Every structure is written in structure tokens, then in C-alpha cells.
Amino acid sequence: MSLVKRIGILTAGGDCPGLNAVIRAVVKSALRRNPPIQVVGILDGYSGLVEDRTQPLVESDVSGILIRGGTILGTSNRDNPFNFLGASNAKPRDRSKDAVNTFHRLKLDGLVAVGGDGTLRCALDFAKLGIPVIGVPKTIDNDIGGTDVTFGFDSALAVATDAVDRLHTTAESHHRVLICEVMGRYAGWIALHAGTAGGGDVILIPEIPYDIKKVCESIQHREKRGRSFSIIVVAEGAKAIGGKMVTQGSYRGADKRPRLGGISHHIAEEIEKRTGDEVRVVILGHLQRGGIPTAYDRWLATHFGVHAVELAEQNLWGQMVALRGIHFGETPIAEAVGKLRRVDPQGEGVRTARAVGTSFGD
Numbered sequence: 001m002s003l004v005k006r007i008g009i010l011t012a013g014g015d016c017p018g019l020n021a022v023i024r025a026v027v028k029s030a031l032r033r034n035p036p037i038q039v040v041g042i043l044d045g046y047s048g049l050v051e052d053r054t055q056p057l058v059e060s061d062v063s064g065i066l067i068r069g070g071t072i073l074g075t076s077n078r079d080n081p082f083n084f085l086g087a088s089n090a091k092p093r094d095r096s097k098d099a100v101n102t103f104h105r106l107k108l109d110g111l112v113a114v115g116g117d118g119t120l121r122c123a124l125d126f127a128k129l130g131i132p133v134i135g136v137p138k139t140i141d142n143d144i145g146g147t148d149v150t151f152g153f154d155s156a157l158a159v160a161t162d163a164v165d166r167l168h169t170t171a172e173s174h175h176r177v178l179i180c181e182v183m184g185r186y187a188g189w190i191a192l193h194a195g196t197a198g199g200g201d202v203i204l205i206p207e208i209p210y211d212i213k214k215v216c217e218s219i220q221h222r223e224k225r226g227r228s229f230s231i232i233v234v235a236e237g238a239k240a241i242g243g244k245m246v247t248q249g250s251y252r253g254a255d256k257r258p259r260l261g262g263i264s265h266h267i268a269e270e271i272e273k274r275t276g277d278e279v280r281v282v283i284l285g286h287l288q289r290g291g292i293p294t295a296y297d298r299w300l301a302t303h304f305g306v307h308a309v310e311l312a313e314q315n316l317w318g319q320m321v322a323l324r325g326i327h328f329g330e331t332p333i334a335e336a337v338g339k340l341r342r343v344d345p346q347g348e349g350v351r352t353a354r355a356v357g358t359s360f361g362d
């Protein structure tokens, strides 16, 4: 087994509460191994590897960052080295060789890639070029396969639930329908959990296409029972039966991934038309990714960071750290990527929400 002396760490994709907690855990625990493992921070995701922008990380760099949102290393979602766009407006091109050169110039033994599905896919592609990688699953969407949970989700959930709680005040006072649109891309975890925790009357998620007639019926049913307001929690990826997801154009870059958002305005218009109720919309957007990570996310991120270093020290490359049940372990990155973990429409989460009268518009 070769001795691991130096590892790199990067944070890529959308920022998310808990990234700094992972960086801190990696640096602190690596420096405490016997012999110590040095850590190099790679700036702005894979861009730093392509453009050779890095900084050594020592204990003082990570002290005090546990509770800070964002990432001290910076991040990017236009940095796939195999299709690199970077800050330029030029056509994307393959800069993976530059990234590999930086890795070798820095004399790294391995790379810890902290990110979501796209970041982990990239890590796999690097593994194929002989770069030893460890993945750490991050995303507020909570949709990565191979782990029960990703860090960032709990913090986003806290923001979304707080928003739903606050919206109750206006909804109730003004006898309105309030729609709260949350993120999550193709998975409805944030909407389902915030809707359940905040007592949403209707929850709309991508996994259960809705019928607007049914949504209106549940609002009117409440009105008949004297409840003259309703709260709808809708995931940005929700869609009507036979309809499409609402998008705001697409990301720049070769893959032209759609940017989701705005479904709540369509739903509001339909409800006003069909019921005559007054409807208001709140789109939470990036508020869900900002601010101080919750205690749970700090705890999870710290475990993930420490476990990533343990895997690196044991030369267990190609693995992603994971939490299953109450145990931390690992799963091959190859098995985790591409397996979008979505809400089971027949699962416990949905059944529980239905049991307390929540409508899914179906």
C-alpha cells in the first residue's frame, strides 16, 4: 500500500451549506494522521485544476469556518475539464490534460471531490485517466444515489420550512392561497419534507404529476370546512399530468441543461382562474443554499470529511463517502452517479403526508 502524503480538495457545482465544514474536517483530520497528510485546496472547482489555481491549506485556514455557508475554495458549475467553459465566452473544449498536469505538478496522491452528480461524474472520468479520487456527496436536492442523505439538504429544509411557517400568517389573515416554490431539480425531497414539516395543504413534486382540477378541489374543500386559506409547497421540477417542467432557459456550456423555476406562477394563474381565490407566489431560490448550516449538516459534513481522509489514507480510491442508516461507510462512485434518488410516490414520506390530509394534486 503506497503512503499517502498529499491530497487535493475541491468543491464544485452549486454552493451548499456544509462545504466549509467538509473542508475543515478534511484539513484538520489529515494533518492529525500519522504521518500527517498535507492538503492542497483547489480554487473554484475543477477550474482551479485546469488553470493551476491552488493554495496549500493549513489549520489556520480552516479555523472558524465550520459555521460559514458557501465555500472558502470557491466553486463553479461551468468547469467540467472535459468540456471546459471557464469564465470565457468561447466554445467549450477539453482541458482535462491541463487538469491532470496540475495534479502531477502538485505531487498529489489523490483528490477529494466534494459535489453533486456532475462533480462526481467528472471525478470518475479523472479516475479513468489514472487520478485517484474520493467523492463527498453534496447537494440541497438530496438526490444522490448510494447514500441516504447528502449534506446541505437539512439546511435548505430549515429555510424552506421557516418560509412555509411565515407564509401561514399572511395566508390566514388575508384568506389567500400562498404558493411557496422550492428547489430540488428532478427530486421532490425539499418540497415533501418542508411541506410535511410546515403543514402545507398541497405538496406538488416531480415524482407525482398533478391535476390542477384536484389542486383546486382540495383548496375548495378546505374553504367548505371554514379554512379560508391554503398553503401550497411546490418543487421547481413539478409538472402537470401530461405537461412539462417549467424552465428558465438553459445553462451555458455544451450540455445545455435546463434551468428550472417558475412553475408556481402557472399554478397561481390557473387557481385564480378556476376558483376566483387570491393567490400569491414566493419563489425561495438561492435563499435555500445560503447562510449558516444546521447542526445536522455540520455534523454530517464533519463525518464525511473525516471519513474521506480515512479512505484516502487506506488507498480506497474510487469511493464516495456515504451514510446508510446510522453508519458511515462508502459506495463506489461509479454506482452512485447517474442513480438519481427520487421520492417514492408509494413510499412512507408520501403516505404519511397523505395520512394527515395533504393533497398531492393527484
Ligand code: F6P
Binding pocket: 014, 077, 116, 139, 140, 141, 183, 184, 185, 236, 259, 260, 289
Ligand atoms: O442542485 C442544487 C440546485 O440549487 C437546484 O436545486 C437548482 O435547480 C439548481 O441548483 C440551481 O442552480 P444555479 O444556482 O446554478 O442556478
